[in-house]
Amino acid sequence: MSDSTGGSEPCFAHELIDGHPVDPQTAKDVARFRTRERARLYEMRRSTSQSDNAQMAQVVGAELDRLINAPQGQNIAVYWPIRGEMDLRPWMTKAHEAGANIALPVVLKKGQPLEFRPWAPRCKMERGIWNIPVPVDGDAVQPDIVISAVLGIDNQLYRLGNGGGYYDRTLAAMDKLPWVIGVGQPFARMKSIFPLPWDIPMQTVVLGDGSVQGHIPN
Numbered sequence: 526m527s528d529s530t531g532g533s534e535p536c537f538a539h540e541l542i543d544g545h546p547v548d549p550q551t552a553k554d555v556a557r558f559r560t561r562e563r564a565r566l567y568e569m570r571r572s573t574s575q576s577d578n579a580q581m582a583q584v585v586g587a588e589l590d591r592l593i594n595a596p597q598g599q600n601i602a603v604y605w606p607i608r609g610e611m612d613l614r615p616w617m618t619k620a621h622e623a624g625a626n627i628a629l630p631v632v633l634k635k636g637q638p639l640e641f642r643p644w645a646p647r648c649k650m651e652r653g654i655w656n657i658p659v660p661v662d663g664d665a666v667q668p669d670i671v672i673s674a675v676l677g678i679d680n681q682l683y684r685l686g687n688g689g690g691y692y693d694r695t696l697a698a699m700d701k702l703p704w705v706i707g708v709g710q711p712f713a714r715m716k717s718i719f720p721l722p723w724d725i726p727m728q729t730v731v732l733g734d735g736s737v738q739g740h741i742p743n
């Protein structure tokens with residue numbers, strides 16, 4: 526709508542943050558909200574027992590097996606668990622044995638997209654940025670499926686992660702979007718993370734209570 530009588534267009538109140546138009550006050554409020562929610566959810570994870578987490582990882586693994594019915598030859602990015610994330614390493618081993626090509630995320634540089642490096646049981650690992658173990662060798666692979674640990678997940682399947690924006694940046698830089706599956710504990714459910722323009726939702730979400738939301742193939 527054009528208006529010749531003057532007054533600024535609402536977009537003049539916006540500013541570019543990392544190339545995205547966002548109202549700076551909104552961005553600040555949302556960042557503060559997310560920081561508080563992360564603290565709350567880390568605390569929830571801390572009060573989850575090892576055995577409950579292992580049990581939930583098993584439930585999630587069984588659902589992943591149902592969702593991904595032909596793992597052979599597929600490049601599947603998973604994660605090495607940090608900060609109370611569910612431990613899917615037993616599932617990674619099984620998927621590897623079933624012929625999947627498992628890869629793990631590597632932070633090459635803070636604020637830059639992730640690289641995914643091939644992983645196999647007992648492969649050589651080293652500690653990378655933030656002390657996260659990553660495979661030492663191998664060329665970067667393009668994942669067909671990305672399994673991402675969610676700290677929080679909202680009604681629209683937007684993910685709250687550790688606050689680096691890595692998956693968003695990585696997915697935004699890909700030519701072809703992989704199938705993105707978020708996994709997490711049932712308490713990860715949130716009403717909204719107040720998505721900002723750079724947030725990319727998960728296509729499917731599997732939680733530790735066996736719930737599956739979003740896209741379910743055939």
Ligand SMILES: Nc1nc2c(c(=O)[nH]1)N(C=O)[C@@H](CNc1ccc(C(=O)N[C@@H](CCC(=O)O)C(=O)O)cc1)CN2
Nearest residue numbers: 604605606607630632655657674686687688689691692
């Ligand atoms: N297991 C696992 N590996 C992963 C991820 C993940 O979520 N889980 N990542 C998925 O992205 C990447 C690492 N992401 C990270 C993002 C932020 C921080 C971090 O320490 N952030 C600051 C606070 C940032 C902020 O709130 O402004 C901190 O906690 O001190 C660590 C790792 C790659 N590897």
Ligand SMILES: Nc1ncnc2c1ncn2[C@@H]1O[C@H](COP(=O)(O)OP(=O)(O)OP(=O)(O)O)[C@@H](O)[C@H]1O
Nearest residue numbers: 543684685686687688689690691692693694697723
């Ligand atoms: N595609 C992008 N391009 C540029 N900057 C981005 C992009 N995505 C996110 N960011 C920046 O990263 C910061 C953290 O984003 P956000 O709160 O979405 O993290 P997160 O998804 O919880 O983190 P992670 O994926 O690392 O677990 C934001 O302040 C944002 O400015």
